[in-house]
Amino acid sequence: MRFVFKTDYNQDIKLLKHGGYWWSYGALLAVMIAAPYLIGSYLQSQIVFVFIYAIVGVALIILTGFTGQASLGHAAFLAIGAYTAGFMQSKGIPFIVYFPAAAIITGAVGAMVGFPALRLSGIYLVIATIAFAFIVEEILARWESVTHGNEGMRVRTLDLLGQPMPRDSDAFYFLCLLVLVGSILLALNLLRTPTGRAFIAIRDSETAGKSMGIDLAGYKVKSFAISAALTGMAGVLFAHKMSFISPEMFTLLLSIEFIMVIIIGGAFGVHGAVLGAIFIVMVDPFLTALKDDVPVLGASLASSLGMSPEASGKLRETMSSIGSAAGLKGAIYGLIIMMFILFEPYGLYGRWLKVKLFFQLFPLYKKATFKRQKTYVKSERNR
Amino acid sequence: MSFFTVDGISLQFGGLKAVDSVSFSVEKGEIFTIIGPNGAGKTSIFNLISRLYDPTSGKLFFEGRDITEVPAHQIAKLGIARTFQNIELFENATMLANLLVGRHCHATTQLWQDILFLPSVRRAEKEHRRKVEEVIEFLDLQPYREKLIAGLPYGVRKVVEVARALCSEPKLILLDEPSSGLNVEETDDMSFWIRDIRTELGVTVLMVEHDMTLVNRVSDRVLALNYGRVLASGTPAEVQAHPDVIAAYLGT
Numbered sequence: 001m002r003f004v005f006k007t008d009y010n011q012d013i014k015l016l017k018h019g020g021y022w023w024s025y026g027a028l029l030a031v032m033i034a035a036p037y038l039i040g041s042y043l044q045s046q047i048v049f050v051f052i053y054a055i056v057g058v059a060l061i062i063l064t065g066f067t068g069q070a071s072l073g074h075a076a077f078l079a080i081g082a083y084t085a086g087f088m089q090s091k092g093i094p095f096i097v098y099f100p101a102a103a104i105i106t107g108a109v110g111a112m113v114g115f116p117a118l119r120l121s122g123i124y125l126v127i128a129t130i131a132f133a134f135i136v137e138e139i140l141a142r143w144e145s146v147t148h149g150n151e152g153m154r155v156r157t158l159d160l161l162g163q164p165m166p167r168d169s170d171a172f173y174f175l176c177l178l179v180l181v182g183s184i185l186l187a188l189n190l191l192r193t194p195t196g197r198a199f200i201a202i203r204d205s206e207t208a209g210k211s212m213g214i215d216l217a218g219y220k221v222k223s224f225a226i227s228a229a230l231t232g233m234a235g236v237l238f239a240h241k242m243s244f245i246s247p248e249m250f251t252l253l254l255s256i257e258f259i260m261v262i263i264i265g266g267a268f269g270v271h272g273a274v275l276g277a278i279f280i281v282m283v284d285p286f287l288t289a290l291k292d293d294v295p296v297l298g299a300s301l302a303s304s305l306g307m308s309p310e311a312s313g314k315l316r317e318t319m320s321s322i323g324s325a326a327g328l329k330g331a332i333y334g335l336i337i338m339m340f341i342l343f344e345p346y347g348l349y350g351r352w353l354k355v356k357l358f359f360q361l362f363p364l365y366k367k368a369t370f371k372r373q374k375t376y377v378k379s380e381r382n383r
Numbered sequence: 384m385s386f387f388t389v390d391g392i393s394l395q396f397g398g399l400k401a402v403d404s405v406s407f408s409v410e411k412g413e414i415f416t417i418i419g420p421n422g423a424g425k426t427s428i429f430n431l432i433s434r435l436y437d438p439t440s441g442k443l444f445f446e447g448r449d450i451t452e453v454p455a456h457q458i459a460k461l462g463i464a465r466t467f468q469n470i471e472l473f474e475n476a477t478m479l480a481n482l483l484v485g486r487h488c489h490a491t492t493q494l495w496q497d498i499l500f501l502p503s504v505r506r507a508e509k510e511h512r513r514k515v516e517e518v519i520e521f522l523d524l525q526p527y528r529e530k531l532i533a534g535l536p537y538g539v540r541k542v543v544e545v546a547r548a549l550c551s552e553p554k555l556i557l558l559d560e561p562s563s564g565l566n567v568e569e570t571d572d573m574s575f576w577i578r579d580i581r582t583e584l585g586v587t588v589l590m591v592e593h594d595m596t597l598v599n600r601v602s603d604r605v606l607a608l609n610y611g612r613v614l615a616s617g618t619p620a621e622v623q624a625h626p627d628v629i630a631a632y633l634g635t
Contacts, residue, residue, distance in 0.1 A: 009512045012479070013505060186498050193497035193504055194483075194490035200476050201484045208471035211433050212551065213459030213488030222494060268475070 015188055032177055036170040044173060046285075048241055050277045051176040052234050057261040057273025058183045059230035064259075065267035066196060067223040068203030069117050072255045073129030076136035077228045079250035080106045081235020086155045086245055087146050095160050102236045103229040110228020114221040133255055140247040152246030155239045167241050176237050180274075183230050187270050190226075199223055253330065260333060264340055266347025275348040283336075287329060295319035384447050386411040386587060387555055392441030394427055394611075401427045403611040404441065409555070414581055414588040416598050418622070419608035420631055425591040426468055427611075429557050432589075433465050434458050445555070459488040462554035466544040468563065468591075474533045478543055481532060482518060485550030486511040518549045521584075522576060538569045545576065549584070556580065558590035562597050570597055577601045595623070607631070 004011065004018050016022055036044055056074060063069050081102045088098035116128050140147045147153060158165040158172065165171040190196035198219045201209035206216055239245050257280055265276025299316035303309065322328075344351055358365045385408035394402040402424045409415045417425045430436045432443060434455040442451045445461060453461065464485070473481050489511070492504045519525055522542055527535060532543065541561065548556050561577065562570040574597050580586050592598050598605060598619055605622040607614040615625035622628055 009509045010505075012512065013508055189498055189500040193500065193508065194487055194492065195494055195497040197476075197480055197484050198487060200480065201473050201487075204473035204475055205471045207435065208467065208473070209484070210435065210455045211459060211465050211471075212484050212547070213456050214484075215456045226498075 013192055015192075029181075033174075036173050041168055044170075045168060046281055048173055048176050049281045050274075051173075051180045052237050052241065053258070053261055053277035053280055054274045055176075055180050055183050055234040055237070056231050056258050057265060057277050058180075058187050058270055059227040059234070060258055060262050061267055061270060061273050062187055062190065062199070062230070063223050063227035064262060065269075065272070066191070066199040066203060067220065069220060069223060070122070070126045070259075071129040071224075071227070072126050072252065072259060073113065073133040073136075074227075074231050074258045075250040075252070075254035076133040077106050077110060077231035078235040078238060078254070079136055079140060079245075079247070080109055081232030082155075082239035082242075082245045082250075083140060083147055083153070083235075084232070085236040085239045086153045089156055090153075095158055099233065099236050102232045106232025106235065107225045107229030110231075111221050111225040113228070114224030117220050117224060118217050130252065130255075133250075133252065137247050137250060140250070147247070150247060152244055155243050155245060157243075158240045165240075167243055172240070176241075179233060179237060183233070184270050184273075186226075186230070195219070195222065256333060260337055262347070263337055264347055266349035268346065269349055271349040271352075272347050275352070279348065283329075283332070287323075287332070290328075291320060291323040295323060384444065385409065386413075386446060387589070388444040389428070389432070390442045390444065392428070392431055392443065393439045394424075394431055394436055395439040400611050402431065402438075405608070405611070405613055406441075407606050407613070407616060409587060409589055411587055412581060412585065413603045414577065414590070414601050416602040416605045416619075417589070417591045417608060418593070418595075418598060418605055419614075422610075423608040424611040425608060426559055428608075429465060429559050429591060432458075432557060433463065459551050459553075462552075463557065464548035464551045464553035464555075465557035466541075466548050466559055466561065468559040470537075470540050470544055472532045472540055472544060472547070475531065477529050477531055478524065478527045478535070479515065479529065481543060481547055482515045482550045483511055485547040486514060488551050514552070515550055518546050521549070521579070522546045538565050541565060541569075541573075542576075545580075549580070549586070553586055555587045555589060558588060558592075560591055560593060562592060562594045570594060573597070574600050 002018060002020065006012065011017070016025065035047065039047075056078065059077075060071065060074060063071055084102040084105050085098055088101060089095075093101075113129065113132050117125055120128055141150050143149075157167070158175075160171075160175070163171070165175060190199070198209065198214045201212065201214055202216060202219055202223075210216055242249070261276035261280050262272055263276070264279045265272030265274065295316045298319050299312045302315050303312040307315070340347060346353075388408040389406055391404045391406050392402060393400065393404050405424070405428060407415075417428065419425050427436065431438050434450070434453060438451065442449060444450065445463065448461075450458070450461065473484060476484075490507070492501075492507055496504050519528065522545065524539075524542065524546055527539060527543070532540060535543065541564065545556075545558065545561065548558075558577070561573050565573060577588055577590070578601055581588055588601075602619050604617065605619045606616040607622050607625065607628045609627075609631040614627045614631060615622050617625075
């Protein structure tokens with residue numbers, strides 16, 4: 001186990017606490033940069049989706065993980081970013097302008113959504129954000145002069161200063177990687193400054209925060225605005241990746257996917273956003289396999305075990321009808337969320353930390369290390 | 384005018400008068416204690432002072448300034464810090480982060496500077512960190528810097544809360560039952576620290592306390608409350624000998 005001997009306050013401030021992190025994160029970055037030259041186009045495309053989901057994950061971690069304000073409206077922020085990009089691009093505005101513009105517009109909308117959050121908390125806030133998402137979806141469907149309504153909207157190839165970046169190109173991959181790294185740095189910077197600590201204070205005790213001089217209203221609005229702006233940027237990338245956007249892409253299910261990213265990844269650290277994004281993006285290939293490969297496999301296994309051809313054919317049909325049933329995705333999502341909340345509330349990143357600690361402490365690891373008991377009752381919250 | 388004055392303050396919850404036209408004043412450099420049976424309105428007075436509650440009537444003056452209408456989050460900036468009876472720390476953060484939140488009222492950097500972590504932010508952070516370190520040294524909290532609050536024992540949390548309040552460099556500190564839940568030794572330590580806070584740091588102390596040994600050891604003046612009204616005030620000995628106070632505690 002490594003002990004960092006601190007002799008300078010800068011050691012508490014810097015992001016990579018010791019030399020080992022330089023090696024591990026450096027290696028990770030090198031792999032990500034080398035990846036497009038090594039892997040196939042399908043996997044590369046999936047990784048771009050991981051990047052986009054991870055940006056939204058970072059945004060949600062700032063809002064939900066740090067500030068403690070839940071939101072099921074992030075699909076709407078993504079939509080606003082995507083449509084801003086689509087509309088502005090069709091008017092001939094260059095990427096270098098509409099990318100920040102999308103962030104600013106979405107951030108402003110996010111700040112407006114933040115105002116109800118001053119009076120709402122918990123489940124009521126979740127309902128308010130769902131309502132907001134439905135309003136946005138409806139506006140996208142009806143405001144045909146800008147959004148082309150339910151017909152959807154074609155988004156042309158991204159053009160950065162005369163350099164075209166098709167959605168499957170390496171250049172687009174690097175752009176997404178750059179935005180992801182940028183948003184991770186933004187989140188980490190926030191965490192080591194008064195703003196981020198104010199967010200955490202709001203999450204853990206609003207009363208104490210107020211008495212320590214934190215303007216609750218101001219910081220909640222700031223948190224919503226930052227989170228929305230990041231999601232808006234992800235929306236621009238999303239629009240270019242899909243090359244076609246329509247209102248039914250930005251439904252409640254997408255918001256739930258975003259929440260799943262941080263529940264599965266772990267909402268208490270930025271690592272969780274990336275791990276959760278990997279998990280969520282990989283659920284789709286898994287579902288496809290469930291629809292196509294598993295019935296075939298099951299049937300051939302059954303017939304090799306001596307089942308008659310008619311019976312194994314019937315089995316295959318039943319299995320594929322279950323695999324392609326409508327709503328299966330939602331059911332599986334629900335199951336995964338329940339499992340994580342029950343068995344690993346700290347998410348994949350929490351699990352990783354436990355495994356790491358196990359090896360660091362090797363023969364001395366105690367099972368109870370991460371057990372927390374809530375002995376002290378919090379009363380008199382002065383809400 | 385006194386350093387801190389409460390002038391005829393009342394607080395009414397529906398038909399219940401929690402605080403009934405209470406007046407007192409605290410001089411600079413004093414340790415002033417409010418005592419009283421449960422439900423006497425002691426913590427309500429603290430919540431009024433830190434502006435978590437709006438008074439029904441009456442006024443608060445701090446250093447000659449009327450603070451009755453100041454919003455709660457600006458009270459710390461004026462130099463009034465507080466602790467809570469039922470520990471209100473930020474549980475899922477390290478002790479260091481908790482103490483740095485105590486420095487929040489001195490934060491000068493803007494959001495965009497924080498996002499980019501400009502050199503000015505780094506300078507400010509190091510300055511905050513240095514101030515926090517002084518408080519850590521003052522209250523002997525060195526072993527807990529990187530520990531999560533959720534994993535700390537109750538006695539230590541109590542001290543961390545005092546530390547967080549001190550980090551804001553207050554002129555007046557409100558301690559809400561600093562010894563509740565502490566054992567005899569911890570209470571002893573607390574009484575030394577309360578006196579040190581006054582003499583070494585020059586901070587005026589206003590506290591609510593039940594432990595009469597601690598009250599007698601540290602207080603300059605005591606105010607006794609019951610049913611939201613002032614029963615008596617004066618030196619600890621005077622108040623304890625007052626017939627109304629004895630009646631309130633022992634019954635008639």
